[in-house]
Amino acid sequence: MFEDRSYKRTFYSAPQSVESLIAAFMEPSIIVLTYLAVNSHFGEEVLRSTLTLCLLIFALTFPGRSRFGDHPVSAAVDVVTSWVWLLVILGLCGYATSSMSYFERDVLMWWAILTPVIQWVAVMIGRSYLRWLGSRPHAVRTAVIVGAGALGVKVSKALNRGQFRGVNFLGYFDDRQDERLDPDSNTRLLGRLSEVGDYVRTHAVREVYITLPLGSQPRIVKLLENVQGTTASVFFVPDVFGISIIQGRLQDMNGVPVVGICETPFTGTNELTKRISDVVLAAVILVLISPILLAVAIGVKLSSPGPIIFKQRRNGLDGEEIIVYKFRSMRSMDNGPVVKQATKDDPRVTKFGAFIRRTSLDELPQFINVLQGRMSIVGPRPHAVAHNEEYRQLIKAYMVRHKVKPGITGWAQVNGLRGETDTIEKMKARVEYDLEYLRNWSLGLDLQIIVRTVRLVLFDRSAY
Numbered sequence: 001m002f003e004d005r006s007y008k009r010t011f012y013s014a015p016q017s018v019e020s021l022i023a024a025f026m027e028p029s030i031i032v033l034t035y036l037a038v039n040s041h042f043g044e045e046v047l048r049s050t051l052t053l054c055l056l057i058f059a060l061t062f063p064g065r066s067r068f069g070d071h072p073v074s075a076a077v078d079v080v081t082s083w084v085w086l087l088v089i090l091g092l093c094g095y096a097t098s099s100m101s102y103f104e105r106d107v108l109m110w111w112a113i114l115t116p117v118i119q120w121v122a123v124m125i126g127r128s129y130l131r132w133l134g135s136r137p138h139a140v141r142t143a144v145i146v147g148a149g150a151l152g153v154k155v156s157k158a159l160n161r162g163q164f165r166g167v168n169f170l171g172y173f174d175d176r177q178d179e180r181l182d183p184d185s186n187t188r189l190l191g192r193l194s195e196v197g198d199y200v201r202t203h204a205v206r207e208v209y210i211t212l213p214l215g216s217q218p219r220i221v222k223l224l225e226n227v228q229g230t231t232a233s234v235f236f237v238p239d240v241f242g243i244s245i246i247q248g249r250l251q252d253m254n255g256v257p258v259v260g261i262c263e264t265p266f267t268g269t270n271e272l273t274k275r276i277s278d279v280v281l282a283a284v285i286l287v288l289i290s291p292i293l294l295a296v297a298i299g300v301k302l303s304s305p306g307p308i309i310f311k312q313r314r315n316g317l318d319g320e321e322i323i324v325y326k327f328r329s330m331r332s333m334d335n336g337p338v339v340k341q342a343t344k345d346d347p348r349v350t351k352f353g354a355f356i357r358r359t360s361l362d363e364l365p366q367f368i369n370v371l372q373g374r375m376s377i378v379g380p381r382p383h384a385v386a387h388n389e390e391y392r393q394l395i396k397a398y399m400v401r402h403k404v405k406p407g408i409t410g411w412a413q414v415n416g417l418r419g420e421t422d423t424i425e426k427m428k429a430r431v432e433y434d435l436e437y438l439r440n441w442s443l444g445l446d447l448q449i450i451v452r453t454v455r456l457v458l459f460d461r462s463a464y
Contacts, residue, residue: 020066022126027064030119031057031086038111042104049102056093059276060086065444068127075123083116085447092284141167142204146196146223147211148172148185155209155237156185170205175219193219197226205230211237264403265441273443278377281450282370289364296327296361303352304331309365314382319402322374324382325365329353360457366408378446379407380434391427401434404441411437411445414452 032054039050065082067075094100143159145152152172159167171188173196174181181189190199200208208227212220220236227234266274286293300308309325316322330348349357356362369375375382380401383391392398412418412433417426437445 023066024063026122028058028061030122031115034115034118035111039107042107044104067123068130076120079116079119082444085451096284096287141206142170143167143207144170144205145209145211146173148174148181150182152211153182153184155211193223200230200232205232208232209235209237265438266404278370281377282367286367293364296356299352300327303350313385315385315388315402316374317405325369327356327362329357329362363408376405376407378449379404379410381410382406395428395431398431409453411449414449
């Protein structure tokens, strides 16, 4: 007669950490406030153009990236690189909209100089503060891991990397024979599962991490009954049979707790941020490169008979078939059930085609695909439909890369996996980089990939 509501308050989405909350607002706030301070110092009024610039900056930089765990030099390099790229984007927007005249040159110059310095100082202050928080005696949290397999060792390494949490890892508990345990765990075994409760009580353990396989459910239930008689926090680390977890998170579905294992990072505000950045950048870039597009189009037409634009069937978001544009670089182009990848010294490639492939000029029409909403500027590179049918059967989690729109450039491409993937190992490596991008996406990562892509296009001659 009455609905059972006992489970509805059992699960919660994890609250945002203090570190990530500070980082999210710190970078955009510092940039905006520094500009307003410099603007005020020079006696300039806060006009509509000033507010528009501040809103644009906040949209492009929120959420800010956490650099508190970086080495001071690495943090400085990352701050300067991100800042220079942001200035380039703003400069291109200002040039394309003829709005540079609305801003005082001295204000912009001092803002450009002071902002990265203030950002780096703020990062160092935040780093010191978080280290201090983690070093306080009552902040140090003792922890044990139940399960001395590969997953348990992985969790212990993650705990040891937690610079600001102040976790003192004591060791492992497991019932299995030594040959079934990870070699790295043997020297830190504390006992069997039946001993966890007593150990936690006598050693004032604050955190217990359970990393046993899902097949150990009866043992896990018994263990929980034991540990719940203590004040320790209990965390379950699921070993979901080796599945690559993408954007894993706990959600509430009308009162039912649902654990997301494989989900796109582009939902809610992330989706809006990604789309706005794509449209703004693609529109500005297309305006700026329009003379290059015309010159390449003429070159393709004169190099060999055939269309200027080659339209290829590829898989886009959620595996849906899309049409991707490229400048034609070959005399004949495959687009059927069997597609042969371009190879070095491929006889199908024209001389002009070799040039535009080497310099990636053949990819420029894909900025139109971005405006159409079929592609993104940064994302996993789209493969021909025929290749997807082949590799989805050979590579684990291959199709997971289609949880986002394909990109003109991607994390795999700036890490050396650009051009032909002539072995299954190369394709596996490319897929792993794509999945890593999905796990760790941020607007800052997109900007970093774009900067590295520009450097590769200008100086790398390995593509063909």
